[in-house]
Amino acid sequence: MIENTSLPDYGIPQGNDNTFPPFTRPHVSPDDGNADNDLSGPALEYETGYICRAVLADELIAKLRKAGEETEVQHHDNVPLTPKVEPKPATGGAASTTSPTEASNSPPKKKNKNDANDHQMLINRLSKKPHIVEFKGAVLDRNERLKIIAAVAMCESGNDPFGAENTDEEFVGRKNGHKGIETSYSRIVHIGLSYGVIQFTQDGGALGGVLQKCNEKNHQKFVDVFGDNWQELLTLTTGGIPVPGVDYVSGLDHWHAVANTKQGTDIKAKASANKLPVSGEIRGKRVQPIALTVGGIKQDLWEGTWKERFKDAAQVTDFQEAQLIYAVENYLNPTLPFCKTNNVRSGLGIAFAVACRVRGVNPQLLLEAAKKKGLKVPFESEADEKTAVVSISKSEIKNYQTTHKGKVKTVKVAGEEITRAGRLNGDSTGFLAEDMYWTDTFDNDHDN
Numbered sequence: 001m002i003e004n005t006s007l008p009d010y011g012i013p014q015g016n017d018n019t020f021p022p023f024t025r026p027h028v029s030p031d032d033g034n035a036d037n038d039l040s041g042p043a044l045e046y047e048t049g050y051i052c053r054a055v056l057a058d059e060l061i062a063k064l065r066k067a068g069e070e071t072e073v074q075h076h077d078n079v080p081l082t083p084k085v086e087p088k089p090a091t092g093g094a095a096s097t098t099s100p101t102e103a104s105n106s107p108p109k110k111k112n113k114n115d116a117n118d119h120q121m122l123i124n125r126l127s128k129k130p131h132i133v134e135f136k137g138a139v140l141d142r143n144e145r146l147k148i149i150a151a152v153a154m155c156e157s158g159n160d161p162f163g164a165e166n167t168d169e170e171f172v173g174r175k176n177g178h179k180g181i182e183t184s185y186s187r188i189v190h191i192g193l194s195y196g197v198i199q200f201t202q203d204g205g206a207l208g209g210v211l212q213k214c215n216e217k218n219h220q221k222f223v224d225v226f227g228d229n230w231q232e233l234l235t236l237t238t239g240g241i242p243v244p245g246v247d248y249v250s251g252l253d254h255w256h257a258v259a260n261t262k263q264g265t266d267i268k269a270k271a272s273a274n275k276l277p278v279s280g281e282i283r284g285k286r287v288q289p290i291a292l293t294v295g296g297i298k299q300d301l302w303e304g305t306w307k308e309r310f311k312d313a314a315q316v317t318d319f320q321e322a323q324l325i326y327a328v329e330n331y332l333n334p335t336l337p338f339c340k341t342n343n344v345r346s347g348l349g350i351a352f353a354v355a356c357r358v359r360g361v362n363p364q365l366l367l368e369a370a371k372k373k374g375l376k377v378p379f380e381s382e383a384d385e386k387t388a389v390v391s392i393s394k395s396e397i398k399n400y401q402t403t404h405k406g407k408v409k410t411v412k413v414a415g416e417e418i419t420r421a422g423r424l425n426g427d428s429t430g431f432l433a434e435d436m437y438w439t440d441t442f443d444n445d446h447d448n
Contacts, residue, residue, distance in 0.1 A: 095267035125437040137345060137438030140336075140446050142328070147431035148347055149327045152355050153197035154428055162323060163314030166194035167302035171281075176274060180302065185259075186270040189251045192287035193280060193302040195310055196323045198331060198358045202301060203250050208237030213322035225313045229294050237301075240285025251284035305431065319320050328447065331357050336442040338363050343378035348424060349385035352392075356422045365392065365417060368400035382436055386425070393422035
């Protein structure tokens with residue numbers, strides 16, 4: 001506690017203590033041993049004065065500190081990033097006033113590491129056009145092709161794609177109380193068993209191709225499922241078996257050849273009146289009953305034990321893969337030249353073109369739909385491809401023109417194409433929501 005009563009008065013003016021409060025303190029060093037810090041002694045050993053308080057805003061202090069830090073740590077150099085062009089001497093002007101002696105006596109110019117010349121080699125080396133890798137589309141490899149086939153399979157075989165069976169429903173038709181598939185050759189031609197992801201037909205030979213793939217994938221399992229008469233099964237479904245009086249492999253091909261002849265007209269009339277005898281029905285060499293076991297009783301593939309064996313085969317993983325592989329190689333790949341020519345690059349567009357091929361429909365339908373919607377062909381965008389498919393699904397396209405054997409004919413859009421366009425657009429698998437595919441990868445080399 002400082003005792004001010006004993007101190008002499010040095011004439012300290014009295015003022016506003018809040019503005020300039022006075023102070024008195026010993027004028028001694030902290031090391032002089034005066035631990036008592038008293039105020040006794042001569043006047044020169046004390047100091048008096050007034051306190052002046054200066055208040056600086058926090059924001060101002062922060063700015064001052066930052067400015068000081070930047071001044072200390074920053075080093076500013078003029079580093080040109082582009083070559084400098086020295087001014088050319090004016091022609092016809094006065095000669096240089098610098099004498100040779102002055103030039104020789106002047107100190108050599110210090111070479112600064114930040115001179116433009118030092119960076120020129122680096123600038124020249126890096127000053128090139130950027131290397132840009134253009135994205136031309138997704139690669140249509142084997143996996144992408146399998147996904148497209150799977151999407152098409154949902155149109156053909158529903159929720160059980162590998163085991164779906166059509167038991168000669170085209171022959172059965174929808175007349176006389178039957179619930180088959182009505183065609184122009186119903187009650188005339190036996191198509192036989194249609195099976196699997198895209199309904200590989202027995203009469204057309206696709207079923208035989210799939211069975212060969214299954215056998216190659218896993219021969220032992222093939223024998224276990226189809227029995228000891230597996231060899232005759234392969235013979236029947238590929239090249240057909242000998243049948244007395246039958247000289248054609250495919251019954252449908254034979255019907256197309258005779259449909260407009262007198263023979264064909266007679267067959268149509270009898271079939272329409274439901275009077276066509278069994279002997280008059282058309283069965284190719286591929287659509288014949290064979291023995292369940294070697295030397296055993298014979299049965300059609302779409303009936304009884306044979307039918308059950310095909311259901312069992314649908315549960316074998318190797319056989320499922322065989323179905324998909326065969327579909328890619330024999331239906332999708334042959335469609336790709338058409339897609340490349342017409343710039344069909346979306347999963348949806350390719351899938352619809354493949355679905356057309358599966359049904360034996362000319363994919364020209366897709367192009368005709370685009371033209372009738374005022375779109376450019378070859379296609380220019382995914383949106384245009386989708387518009388064409390959607391227009392088909394909404395029955396906006398009633399017919400289209402196609403060339404067959406050199407003749408242009410008008411074809412009516414069938415209900416099956418309308419249904420398939422709608423299902424593909426719905427894409428229940430989610431496999432068609434990829435980027436546009438790169439047409440250079442539509443070749444067989446990328447099918448791996």
